[in-house]
Amino acid sequence: MDRSHAPEPAPGSVAGVEETAGVAEPLHRALGLTDEENEAITALLGREGNELETAMFAVMWSEHCSYKSSRVHLRRLPSEGPRVLVGPGENAGVIDAGDGLALAIRIESHNHPSAIEPYQGAATGVGGILRDIFTMGARPIALMDPLRFGPLEDPRSRWIFEGVVRGISGYGNSVGVPTVGGELVFDPTYTGNPLVNVLCLGILPIDRLVLSAASGVGNLAVLLGSRTGRDGIGGASVLASAGFEEGSAAKRPSVQVGDPFEEKRLIEACLELLQSGLVVGIQDLGAAGLTGATSETAGKGNVGMDVDIRSVHLREEGMEPFEIMTSESQERMLAIVTPADLDQVMEVCSRWEVRASVIGKVTGTSSLRVLDGWDGPVLADVPALALGEDRPLYHRPLAAPADLDARRELNALGALRAPGPGESEDDLKSMLMDTGPVWSQYDHQLFLNTVVGPGSDAVVLRLKGPGVNSVDSDPLGRAGSDRGLALSTDGNGRWCSVDPRVGTAWLVAESALNVACGGGEPVALVNCLNFGNPEHPEVMWQLSESIDGMAEACTALSIPVIGGNVSLYNESAGVDIDPTPVVAVLGLVPRLERRPPAVGLVEDQSIILLGARDESQGPGALDGSAWAARRGHRAGALVPVDYEAHAALLGLVAALAVDGLLGGLHDISDGGIALALAEMAVASGVGAAIGGVRDHAELWSEAPSRVLACTADPLGVLDRARAAGVPGLVLGSAGGTRIGVEGLLDLELDEAVGAWRSRLSG
Amino acid sequence: MAATVGVVVFPGSNCEHDAVEAIEALGGTARIVWHGSADLGGLDAVILPGGFAHGDYLRPGAIARFSPVMEAVGEFARSGGPVVGICNGFQVLTEARLLPGALQKNAGLRFLCREATVRVERTDTALTSGTNVGDQLVLSINHFDGNYLADPETRRRLAEEGMVALRYVGNPNGSMDDIAGICNPEGNVVGLMPHPERACDPLTGGTDGAVLIGSLLASAGVRTSY
């Protein structure tokens, strides 16, 4: 059973005894509701819920749909900003991008489904996030996939990794939305519980922005897309919330299967309906299926709705009402249309070969009623708002780990000896990874917008839809748009396991710096919070700290948080994953006349370090670093972000990136100066010789707010840095066949390239 | 007047916007043609763009060839009209028997989206008239089923009648004889796996594809002047 929602054992009882005693478990518990939650439902209805009603509450009040453990903390995030059109709580966040255009963005996790069936888990994750975006009236123009797995040497982790990549490739390419980037991390903490996050970005004319509210008594709810089957029944509460124990194969029947061709037709049909003004409101069918879509559209519009389950197209015979109302069958949307427009709606759907049927009617009550035939018996009658608005809100106990103070004292620089001969070279080789074998399986070029694709600090796209105005009925095309957008996703479980608060602040800083490397000015952030079991007080503490760190960094850097997703119960065999919040910062690039500098070096150009060096030379320099973790050291205290200095660096880097002054650019993060320099070298096939790095601590430090730049005009760059109040130092120059850091590192370029290439393919 | 190129859209096509953008950027006029339309209505050239027509279910192109538009495309081709199939469009042309052979899964059993260099083998075709034999072009490939094959007799015929238009330099997918694109003996019907429309802008994919799309516009223009 779904352990995550098991009620607390009664005092004195032994967990598990109830089930073996042969006493039938109450329905609500089997569905994952606690006794208290069931009492709340009884109070809301004024009577006990029947089977169908209880099932509907169970999916809506699951952790996955209700955020009942995290909501109380999420409120602390800053979500306002001059460009914000839609903040958290809708299907996607939306910002005003200027020129009458808006950008919709959302990130979501599909961790648990992907662990069970990697291909379909990842594929349906892509499908789901796309629907969140076109629901807002936006055309999806880019996908990104931050992925985290157990070590490649573990056969099951490798199987999951390969299946997930094939699923993203198979669905994303076929549905016709480019996958332009993401992340790829292998770490033992994800062995039993991979993290498969997926982000989608869409573009829309501001006046097409639609929200999911139903209105107008007598209007019709039209179900579009696939037939409804038994796939994913209970998925929301079982697949999305339960940790993994032995025997997860038994859960396989409820895995959903994606159909990218259906989704492609659905995208085109829905965008045409929205563009033609034929729908009043529209909502995708997500984790809670028809229950979620009907109650949310009705609830948000302050109306009621009658739903006739006999009108729902079914894939299988003999489906029970609760199965129809909670099925997670993919590729379905619910459109609210006026009776006068119905014929035209049907015509558009028929042209795109999209199945459409009227399954609901907007009523003047506030009830969501499920009927067996329009004039048939009432199977369920619940207040539409209650399923959403009245969901539980938990203040779960939180507690810092008992050894927190002791761990903070253990700084890596003091605890670990300096590297011996050859050690640094081996460290570096173990950290290099060419992700090309993964992203070459993704169409990352479609729509001709990809100026900087996968494998860079930030993805840079032209700010336009596909095509050109003159031909396309979709009025988004702006061929030759001279503005752009930059986007980066960043997570780091290692930093956040050392210090969830500062680690998360580092992430926000890094993501913003990546965006600056693409020439972008950060305008919004979305997050995907991957944490362990919220019933563990330490996990709740991690979540709370992480949110505080994010709130602090976003406030200081003026980046509003416009959406997010929380994935809890990421654990296996009782062990929680390292806290792994993933953030995605979206930036706007004011001028896009040339490609921003690549992660690379140009022969004979100077290599400059931009940013302050105090922290990377201080006693905490190595805390949280990959170098320390490789030596089993995961403790210490992360240095705080100096936001004023960081903001100055962001402005300088973004300006340099678009000015054409640089031949190469890379932020310093994972693996410190050593890995940043080596990645620039292997990507361009140009060696480097630098000096001035004080010691191994500065070489491997991951302290924030630093970049390496390569330029033919070092004095010009240093002048610009001085004017911006950013310290700059020429470290050396690019060229030759070695990667050398005076007194600290000397590796043949070919050897580095070999290690870089063989990590995934070998 | 600028030549008008029809870009056929099947359910599941996805490169139609890109083809239109490239055509217009090079001075042509583009028109989207729905697959259900049985009439091309006075076009000067036709592009079958990339994508996953009908989800590539069964085989890429297998279902698309039965769309009403394909009869009109066939007639247009037989009358000498320039027809170019890009990627999925190439697969549709082989399934429709407008070009010989077939495209099977890449030898590496992986989808490949990357740069590929091709060499021009024939210049009197609708797509290569602006090039010289031996020219090397850097284009993007983006496919799972791009591994060209043909039976021995067809293979001989391709060689004898000079029906290979483009060959890979460094075969990415296991294609027979490094074939990246072929044409009919007359040269007015061309199919290729690489995407020339993705290489018409220095900001996004280089400019080596412009000469190919430009050639198509020239072929279309010649036809208009008949």
Place this chain on the structure above:
Amino acid sequence: MIFEAMVEIRTRPGISDPEGATIESALPRLGFGEVSGVRVGKAIRLSVDAPDEAGARRRLASLCDALLANPVMEDVEITLMAD
């Protein structure tokens, strides 16, 4: 009369079958060294209404020719299972 049928589609002999080859190359490592000749294809189940078996076979053969298989690279085998 309704005939249940199974259409098996295989790559023609002599045409490379990378999927089959990949599976076969993995077999010795898994202790199935005695297994060979792996070919990957598709199987399609369908039913056809025809006056007799020969008629059903004829219709299915033309369906295979028109749509289900590509004769350039695929062979088909039709198995009828009369009710």
